[in-house]
Amino acid sequence: xxxxxxxxxxxxxxxxxxxxxxxxxxxxxxxxxxxxxxxxxxxxxxxxxxxxxxxxxxxxxxxxxxxxxxxxxxxxxxxxxxxxxxxxxxxxxxxxxxxxxxxxxxxxxxxxxxxxxxxxxx
Amino acid sequence: xxxxxxxxxxxxxxxxxxxxxxxxxxxxxxxxxxxxxxxxxxxxxxxxxxxxxxxxxxxxxxxxxxxxxxxxxxxxxxxxxxxxxxxxxxxxxxxxxxxxxxxxxxxxxxxxxxxxxxxxxxxxxxxxxxxxxxxxxxxxxxxxxxxxxxxxxxxxxxxxxxxxxxxxxxxxxxxxxxxxxxxxxxxxxxxxxxxxxxxxxxxxxxxxxxxxxxxxxxxxxxxxxxxxxxxxxxxxxxxxxxxxxxxxxxxxxxxxxxxxxxxxxxxxxxxxxxxxxxxx
Numbered sequence: 001x002x003x004x005x006x007x008x009x010x011x012x013x014x015x016x017x018x019x020x021x022x023x024x025x026x027x028x029x030x031x032x033x034x035x036x037x038x039x040x041x042x043x044x045x046x047x048x049x050x051x052x053x054x055x056x057x058x059x060x061x062x063x064x065x066x067x068x069x070x071x072x073x074x075x076x077x078x079x080x081x082x083x084x085x086x087x088x089x090x091x092x093x094x095x096x097x098x099x100x101x102x103x104x105x106x107x108x109x110x111x112x113x114x115x116x117x118x119x120x121x122x
Numbered sequence: 123x124x125x126x127x128x129x130x131x132x133x134x135x136x137x138x139x140x141x142x143x144x145x146x147x148x149x150x151x152x153x154x155x156x157x158x159x160x161x162x163x164x165x166x167x168x169x170x171x172x173x174x175x176x177x178x179x180x181x182x183x184x185x186x187x188x189x190x191x192x193x194x195x196x197x198x199x200x201x202x203x204x205x206x207x208x209x210x211x212x213x214x215x216x217x218x219x220x221x222x223x224x225x226x227x228x229x230x231x232x233x234x235x236x237x238x239x240x241x242x243x244x245x246x247x248x249x250x251x252x253x254x255x256x257x258x259x260x261x262x263x264x265x266x267x268x269x270x271x272x273x274x275x276x277x278x279x280x281x282x283x284x285x286x287x288x289x290x291x292x293x294x295x296x297x298x299x300x301x302x303x304x305x306x307x308x309x310x311x312x313x314x315x316x317x318x319x320x321x322x323x324x325x326x327x328x329x330x331x332x333x334x335x336x337x338x339x340x341x342x343x344x345x346x347x348x349x350x351x352x353x354x355x356x357x358x359x360x361x362x363x364x365x366x367x368x369x370x371x372x373x374x375x376x377x378x379x380x381x382x383x384x385x386x387x388x389x390x391x392x393x394x395x396x397x398x399x400x401x402x
Contacts, residue, residue: 004144024147027140027176056147058172059226089165096233097226 005029007036012113016078018048024056033061037068046078048112051105055087062099069103078116082109129198130157138179138189138208146171146193157197163256166234167195167202173227174206174250182210182248200257201236209247213240274335281322285330289314293343296334297391300341309372310341310391316360317345317387324352326384340374340392347384354378356387 006022007029017040025033040047049065051057065081072079081103085091094100106112132153136142147168154164175191183189187210194205231238235252243249277292279285290311297310322328326347333344346353357378375390 024144026143026172027179028143030140056168056172058143058169058176059230060176062226088161089168092162092165092234093169093230097230 005032007032009036009039012048012109015044016046016048016113016116017043018050018082018109020050020053021057021061022053025054025061026056026058027060030060030064034064034067037064037071041068041071041075041077044075044077046116047072048079048109048116049081050109050112051081051083051090052086052109054083054090056089057093059093059097062093062097065103066099080112080115081105082107082112084108129196132193132195132197134193136191136193138175138183138191138210140176140179142191143172143175143179146175149193150195153195153197153202157256159197159202159256163202163254166254167204170231170235170238170252170254171195171204171206173231174204174252177227177250178206178208178210178248182208184211197256201253201255204252204254205249207243207247207249209245212242212246213248272333272335274333276331276333278329278331281318281320281325281328281330286315286318289318289330289332292332292334293341296336297341300336300339302341302391306391313343313372313389313391317343317356317389320352320356320359324348324355326352337390338392340390343389343391344386345389346386348386350385353385353387 004023005025005028006020007025008020008022010018010020012018019033019036019040021033037047037049047068049068069079083090083094083100083105084107091100094103094105099105104115106115130153132149134146134149136145150167150171151164153159154167159167171193175193178189178191182191189208189210192205192207194207196203231250231252234254236255238250238252241249241251275292275296277289279288293310293314294307297307302310317332318330320330325331326349331346335342345356348356357376360376372391373389374392375388377388379386379388
């Protein structure tokens, strides 16, 4: 039972970083999540937010993801979210808020990387 | 002794701090384990509780202030009722720019709860109540039909002293909106007064109910339902010398109509003309 939210930045292709959220994330982990997003933006890299190992997100985390997308888009850098839908709370919140279509959300980290192809790349 | 399907109540009180939100979710997950609540309703309960507690943490207490949050979950057969209570400054308007990323919280709760409400208890703070259905077929219970959309507007007020000013004002704005001259707006008000002056016993449930719609350039007002014979009695009172004469002159048409709901008085107020009484 992975309940403690962990935030990691993992390198991917050149100019791309993946922020992996493991476990549950809410207002308690929000500062660490924002710091990770800011760090990737600070390095001028495109961002993939990997929610595949995430078991819960609240609206404060969704807000941070939306802010990160805005930052990336404004700087003409790529942005994508990976979510395989294996965690019901995450799948459901993306569906209910309409963010599953809006963000965009792709079913794996690989698909998200491929999805960056059509966007601005750092 | 008769065995009842007892409800299980969980209560959790904690300091309003972000790192305590995880406690709530784990307590709910434990309740779900024990009560056999499946994954989707549990996901909904966790989301609602987290969003509500987050609102309490962020907005419930003055910045930097300490406070308490109480979460109660009552699991009954088929549903869980969740209450999140703080003792802070209460639910109040906030400028959008002060929101940061929390704009999604309440709409999210509204979208996933089967019902929810927010209260401002008399002794302060805010209480959010939400119900989540947990039975397999629970979601099919949402089959009630909403009330029909009025063609324009419908209004009901208990017969009595407030009926007259309420109906007068509503008819006046409806007449103004329909482009009536000031004189004709005043006529509408007088007609409203005559309706409001009806005997309470003549109205179904002792409520004066009116429907208003624009019909061409005119205003059509349907009053009722009345108890049997009530519309006719109101009509006759309008026609007695004094009040009755003025109504006859002011309305273009008024008639008693009946359908399976009951008896109604249909009045058309327009650009003028001598009233003709139909159907009486």
